[in-house]
Amino acid sequence: MKILVCITHVPDTTSKISFTDNNTKFDKTGVQFIIGPYDDYALARAVELKEANGGSITVLNVGEAETEPTIRKALAIGADDAVRVNAFPSDAFFVAKQITKVAKEGEYDLILMGRESIDFNGGQVHSMVGELMGLPSVSPVMVLDVEGNTAKIQREIEGGKEFMELELPFVAGCQEPIAEWKIPNMRGIMSARSKPLNVVEPTGDASSVKAETFEMPPAKGDVKLIDPENLDELVNLLKNDAKVL
Amino acid sequence: MSALAFVELEEGIAKKSSLEAVSYASSVESDVTAIVFGAMNDGEADKIGTAGAGKVLHVSDDQLAQPNIMAYASAISEAMEKEGSSLLVLAKSSLGDPVSARVAIKTDASLAANVVDLPDTSDGFKVKCSIYTGKAFVINTLTGDKKILGLKKNAVAVKEDGGSASVEKFAPGKSDEDFKVKVTNREKATGEILLPEADLVVSGGRGLKGPENWGMIEDLAKTIGAATGCSKPVSDMDWRPHHEHVGQTGVKVSPSLYIAVGISGAIQHLAGVNSSKYILVINKDPEAPFFKAADYGVVGDAFEVVPKLTEAIKAQQG
Numbered sequence: 001m002k003i004l005v006c007i008t009h010v011p012d013t014t015s016k017i018s019f020t021d022n023n024t025k026f027d028k029t030g031v032q033f034i035i036g037p038y039d040d041y042a043l044a045r046a047v048e049l050k051e052a053n054g055g056s057i058t059v060l061n062v063g064e065a066e067t068e069p070t071i072r073k074a075l076a077i078g079a080d081d082a083v084r085v086n087a088f089p090s091d092a093f094f095v096a097k098q099i100t101k102v103a104k105e106g107e108y109d110l111i112l113m114g115r116e117s118i119d120f121n122g123g124q125v126h127s128m129v130g131e132l133m134g135l136p137s138v139s140p141v142m143v144l145d146v147e148g149n150t151a152k153i154q155r156e157i158e159g160g161k162e163f164m165e166l167e168l169p170f171v172a173g174c175q176e177p178i179a180e181w182k183i184p185n186m187r188g189i190m191s192a193r194s195k196p197l198n199v200v201e202p203t204g205d206a207s208s209v210k211a212e213t214f215e216m217p218p219a220k221g222d223v224k225l226i227d228p229e230n231l232d233e234l235v236n237l238l239k240n241d242a243k244v245l
Numbered sequence: 246m247s248a249l250a251f252v253e254l255e256e257g258i259a260k261k262s263s264l265e266a267v268s269y270a271s272s273v274e275s276d277v278t279a280i281v282f283g284a285m286n287d288g289e290a291d292k293i294g295t296a297g298a299g300k301v302l303h304v305s306d307d308q309l310a311q312p313n314i315m316a317y318a319s320a321i322s323e324a325m326e327k328e329g330s331s332l333l334v335l336a337k338s339s340l341g342d343p344v345s346a347r348v349a350i351k352t353d354a355s356l357a358a359n360v361v362d363l364p365d366t367s368d369g370f371k372v373k374c375s376i377y378t379g380k381a382f383v384i385n386t387l388t389g390d391k392k393i394l395g396l397k398k399n400a401v402a403v404k405e406d407g408g409s410a411s412v413e414k415f416a417p418g419k420s421d422e423d424f425k426v427k428v429t430n431r432e433k434a435t436g437e438i439l440l441p442e443a444d445l446v447v448s449g450g451r452g453l454k455g456p457e458n459w460g461m462i463e464d465l466a467k468t469i470g471a472a473t474g475c476s477k478p479v480s481d482m483d484w485r486p487h488h489e490h491v492g493q494t495g496v497k498v499s500p501s502l503y504i505a506v507g508i509s510g511a512i513q514h515l516a517g518v519n520s521s522k523y524i525l526v527i528n529k530d531p532e533a534p535f536f537k538a539a540d541y542g543v544v545g546d547a548f549e550v551v552p553k554l555t556e557a558i559k560a561q562q563g
Contacts, residue, residue, distance in 0.1 A: 011377075013378075013493050013512065013513050013516070014512050014513075017377045017380040017381050019381070037493070037494055038494065092346070092356065092358075093349070093350075093356070096350075118377070118378055118493065119376065119377060120376050120383070121358070121359055121375070121376060121377075121378060122356075122358040122359070123342045123343075123346075123358065124342070124345070124346035124349070124356060124358060125346075126343075126346075127314070127342070127343040127344075127346030127347050128346045128347070128349065128350050130347070131318070131346070131347040131350035131351065132350055134422070136315060136425050136426045137314070137343060137347075138314075138343075138426065139342070139343055140339065142487065155339070156339060156487065156488055157312075157339045157340070157431070157433065157488075158338060158339060158439045158440065158441050158442065158488070159433050159434040159437060159439045159440070159488055160431065160432045160433035160434055160488060161431075161432050161488070162428055162430070162431050162432075163428070163429045163430040163431070163432075164426050164427060164428050164429060165426075165427045165429055166425055166426045166427065167425065170426075173343075175494065176487070176494055177487065208354075208355040208387060208388045208389035209355050209356065209357060209385050209386070209387055209388075209389075210385065210386045210388070211383045211384075211385055212371065212383075212384045212385065212386050213383070213384045214376075214381055214382065214383050214384075215373070215381065215382040215383075215384070216380075216381055216382075217379075217380070217381070217382070217519070220537075220538060220540075221540070223526070223536050223537070223539040223540065223541065223542045224540065224541050224542070225536075225541075225542045225543070225544060226541060226542070226543050227543075228543050228544070228545030228546075228549065228550050228553075231543070231550070231553050231554050231557040232557050232560075232561075234525075234541060234543065234554065234557070235554070235557045235558050235561050236561075237541060238502065238523075238525070238541070239561065242501075242502065242522075242523045242540070242541075244444075244445065244501040244502040244522065244523055245445075245469060245502070245558065
């Protein structure tokens, strides 16, 4: 089984978010970058599927040279080789176009990625890749089992889940509990250094969505503490002050 | 110019978040058509009209009665073409998100997700979108002739001053390609208020000590008409189902009031609730980080405070 896993290079979930250059650029100062948490689930499931069925895993990132340590980590976790499309991932359409180009050349059985990136949270790329390739796309996937050429999937929906069956190949946006995150071991880290990481140049597809400026939410005021012996006051505040009851 | 709004039905009833999409569309374009799939209860078309649509395209094809991402994307693209819609508005959901991305490719449209406000059209078409899991916003400029906006809940209020909507049958073309994914079963909590749709949410954390203690959370939720949620450890330990997990890697909610009981407030949990209008935290640890993100706080034992709060609300409800 040939699996393509697309990963994002995003700020750690505990990062303080701020912007520079007149609020036009993300401030990377002091920020640690990681494999997107949802992408990490996709990668972990790919490693399990490879262990069970054999095959290979290619990891793909659309990003500038600074993302290579993140890609190496994915190689240490269990991908066999990597492709980096040398471009800033400006928006979902642009990234989907890059993935589609690599995916078409590789003829993969499965194209996995996270349900969304945790920077822009669009959750669009997997569905766009599916549409661009003429393949089904399913997201968010919580269970992915493959038997022969058929996959059984559980997709989360509001208040429950959907059970699905479909033939390979397809695109899936993954989330927990599809697999447990894998922590690279020493052997993985050592071997990752010598695994191939190919850098390719992007296609020239211009996007029609442009991020102009960034804003922070207004600062939160102080919490109003209410005595646990005086909950009537709390009900009153919720009813008449906040007007939410 | 005209706009199309995709309205999702939940057991025959238009979802509130979808009515917000209709109202949003009618604030941008004067001519709004809604598209719905499957059996629609009596009176729902009127609700959609009141929210701002002049017409409802109703797809009653049995094969399209249940959600199908690819077939819905094809049908909606066809409807946009037929109606000459330059704008598609829909609510963020497990169906809306993938459908909108596919329609964007099919129709060559500019797509913005997690839109939180009406567009600024004074210079081009700019929309404000939530990013970094609610920790920041981006202003996006959309330059495509066609535009698709996926709305975060509460981006706009549902209008109540629209007119009546005419209902027109719509039978979109179907392709076998769109039915490659077989939905074999669907498990869904019935009669519950769905978490992403809820205006009020009561969530419990590890402080509740075990799934057997969820009765008081459910009582409080039932009393105020809220959905129930939980923190990640709680769903990881299988105390509660995964679809109730609120946070960075779970459901992101934006209710009017979020009540957190026995949740310390890890940054990953806050990421899922920071779009809430008001936050009430009940925790016995005064140092719990959640209090810093809260509007109201009660420092006390959840096992005493929650039942008392439920009683106090009931007493005032009369």
